[in-house]
Amino acid sequence: MKNKYWSLLQPLAAVLYNLMLAYVVYLIARMAFLAENYSLFADNLTLPHFLEMLRGGLMFDTSAILYTNALWVVLMLLPFSRKENPTYHKVCRWVFVVINTLMLIVNLCDSVYFQYTLRRTTTTVFNEFQNETNLGDIFAQEAVNHWYFFLLTAFIAWCLYRLYYLPRLHYHQLNWKQYAIVTLLSLAAFAPFCVAGMRGGWTRDIRPITISNANNYCDRPMETGLVLNTPFAMIRTLGKNIFVVPDFYNNEQEMTRVFNPVHQPQPRHEFRKKNVVVIIIESFGREYIGAYNHHIPGYKGYTPFTDSLIAHGALTYTYSYCNGRKSIDGMPSILSSIPMFVEPFFLSPYSTNSVSGIADCLNGKGYETAFFHGAERGSMGFMAFARATKFQKYFGREDFVTDSRTRGDEDYDGWWGISDEPFMQYFCQKMTEMQQPFMTALFTLSSHHPFRVPKPYKDVFREENPDMPIYKVIRYTDMALQHFFATARKQPWFENTIFAITSDHTNMTAYEEYRTDIGGFCSPVIFYDPSGEMGSGMVDAIAQQTDIMPTILEHLGYDKPYLSFGIDLLSTPAEQTWAVNYLNGIYQYVKYGYVLQFDGEKTRAIYSLDDRLMKRNLLGTVPEQTIMERELKAIIQQYMVRMTEDRLHP
Numbered sequence: 001m002k003n004k005y006w007s008l009l010q011p012l013a014a015v016l017y018n019l020m021l022a023y024v025v026y027l028i029a030r031m032a033f034l035a036e037n038y039s040l041f042a043d044n045l046t047l048p049h050f051l052e053m054l055r056g057g058l059m060f061d062t063s064a065i066l067y068t069n070a071l072w073v074v075l076m077l078l079p080f081s082r083k084e085n086p087t088y089h090k091v092c093r094w095v096f097v098v099i100n101t102l103m104l105i106v107n108l109c110d111s112v113y114f115q116y117t118l119r120r121t122t123t124t125v126f127n128e129f130q131n132e133t134n135l136g137d138i139f140a141q142e143a144v145n146h147w148y149f150f151l152l153t154a155f156i157a158w159c160l161y162r163l164y165y166l167p168r169l170h171y172h173q174l175n176w177k178q179y180a181i182v183t184l185l186s187l188a189a190f191a192p193f194c195v196a197g198m199r200g201g202w203t204r205d206i207r208p209i210t211i212s213n214a215n216n217y218c219d220r221p222m223e224t225g226l227v228l229n230t231p232f233a234m235i236r237t238l239g240k241n242i243f244v245v246p247d248f249y250n251n252e253q254e255m256t257r258v259f260n261p262v263h264q265p266q267p268r269h270e271f272r273k274k275n276v277v278v279i280i281i282e283s284f285g286r287e288y289i290g291a292y293n294h295h296i297p298g299y300k301g302y303t304p305f306t307d308s309l310i311a312h313g314a315l316t317y318t319y320s321y322c323n324g325r326k327s328i329d330g331m332p333s334i335l336s337s338i339p340m341f342v343e344p345f346f347l348s349p350y351s352t353n354s355v356s357g358i359a360d361c362l363n364g365k366g367y368e369t370a371f372f373h374g375a376e377r378g379s380m381g382f383m384a385f386a387r388a389t390k391f392q393k394y395f396g397r398e399d400f401v402t403d404s405r406t407r408g409d410e411d412y413d414g415w416w417g418i419s420d421e422p423f424m425q426y427f428c429q430k431m432t433e434m435q436q437p438f439m440t441a442l443f444t445l446s447s448h449h450p451f452r453v454p455k456p457y458k459d460v461f462r463e464e465n466p467d468m469p470i471y472k473v474i475r476y477t478d479m480a481l482q483h484f485f486a487t488a489r490k491q492p493w494f495e496n497t498i499f500a501i502t503s504d505h506t507n508m509t510a511y512e513e514y515r516t517d518i519g520g521f522c523s524p525v526i527f528y529d530p531s532g533e534m535g536s537g538m539v540d541a542i543a544q545q546t547d548i549m550p551t552i553l554e555h556l557g558y559d560k561p562y563l564s565f566g567i568d569l570l571s572t573p574a575e576q577t578w579a580v581n582y583l584n585g586i587y588q589y590v591k592y593g594y595v596l597q598f599d600g601e602k603t604r605a606i607y608s609l610d611d612r613l614m615k616r617n618l619l620g621t622v623p624e625q626t627i628m629e630r631e632l633k634a635i636i637q638q639y640m641v642r643m644t645e646d647r648l649h650p
Helices: 002-008 010-036 038-044 047-068 070-077 086-117 124-128 135-145 147-163 176-199 211-217 221-227 230-237 252-258 304-311 327-336 358-363 379-388 397-402 420-432 470-488 545-556 625-644
Strands: 275-281 315-321 368-373 393-395 438-443 497-503 525-528 537-544 579-583 586-591 594-598 603-608
Touching (some): 010 047, 010 070, 010 147, 010 176, 010 221, 038 221, 047 070, 047 086, 047 176, 047 230, 070 086, 070 176, 086 230, 135 147, 211 221, 211 230, 275 358, 275 470, 275 545, 304 470, 304 525, 315 579, 327 358, 327 379, 327 438, 327 497, 358 368, 358 438, 358 545, 368 379, 368 420, 393 420, 420 438, 420 470, 497 545, 586 625
Parallel strands (some): 275 497, 315 537, 368 393, 368 438
Antiparallel strands (some): 497 525
């Protein structure tokens, strides 16, 4: 009798055993993730801390495994005796192998993508790349570069198939009543474990775990990538309301006294009808620019022209940051002064919110406005954003190709669009045809993965460091910028123009200080006014992408209210400048010479800006911590309130 009931437990035993195989797969995927991104974690990776992260990862793996294998579990434990035959269980075996192999593939893909975003991929990625036509080429290139992941996937899939445990029951030999009772009890006993595993715990007080819970096992926000897995990150963001209004402040008046994103300009002079040109350079991090890195022994810069511009007339800032880690984060930050919190709002349900920006503001002053991007129309969602923020015109690859003065698709880079040098010349040419005053924005693309220099320059900008292929394209784009300015200086509009130069985000890194949580956001913020009215030199202050719009508007003498999560750098004392960004559930607030890390409920760390490697946590010892928390809470709550209530206008 005992053996008979034990045999009836085979379906449950098969479920438990095979789920253990899934745990092994997720562990292997995590180790592959670590190996691929080891340089990003090595500085802080002690054995006890690594074991702590593995322990945390077990909770997130459990949730992902149970979510993705729920159908298979139900198929295995259905109280239907006729399913106990070899054919049925072979089908179940393939369901299990296919599902878990797909989850392995998703994790391995993110092992490669993580170095560019410093976060696990969420469901917003589908919106971000929905209009791209070249993803097949990109995937093919990465497949060649990471061929070993294909071998690993094939080997793991084979192991899953071979090691899978098949129940050995036959329906014609079963007592169907006993079978029904045992399988129903098995299903009933397993169900609460599934629910608890998916939620992350048993107690009523535990809410379903989210991405931000990974910070409980990390010393740095970047480390959440090692604790999490990509299937979990996608499941937890699928159809979720990503913007939740906190209750730090009981009423809006109190909150507004601390931070008010509505600017009420009081110009001290008549409006200056100067042209405005915003140049957003793909992946152009501070790490590559010599002017920012004199403190690094033996440093070699890759931007001779940009260094020259900074040394001879440009205005820039010692501590300057981007507000996000993706191109779609940078666009709203730079052109609408709206940072990225949690997820890019333009990829969220709030993308239909009414939003303004520098183009919209200057339209009202009689400006002609245009956005330029050398990729196909619709790429990266830039055209949609440009239209939403009231740019009057949009020029992309199609416009370049049909212009008889260009070489057309001969300048197509084979991946993303028109290479930077010819497209910048086209950009300059089109501005000469525009009515002054004008406002334009250019988004470059050559310094993007897969980091290929156009054929005419392959022998000029050669590979210097196989581990840093971005260096050669940064040098190419810097040259393209030099040629752009050489042409622009000859145009009648040049002397009456303000140029703002920044990057959308940072990218590959070779230096430890740029691998830290705040180091991953080090982007340049450069203003160049040929007339000299804006000033020049390197200012020992903090700047961020969201400061570009208010700085330009208030320098021009703009006199209407507008919404901005930044400041006018020209009129703000250095000690009052600040920056904010968000990384894996942690808000980072830079002010008063410190970097404060806040998880939405409490401060987890505070570091001196002089502590470039973020080694010494000063939590609880810095007098400014309290006021920094107070200010950051007001910024977060203003953002969430205005995002959820569609109040992105003043």
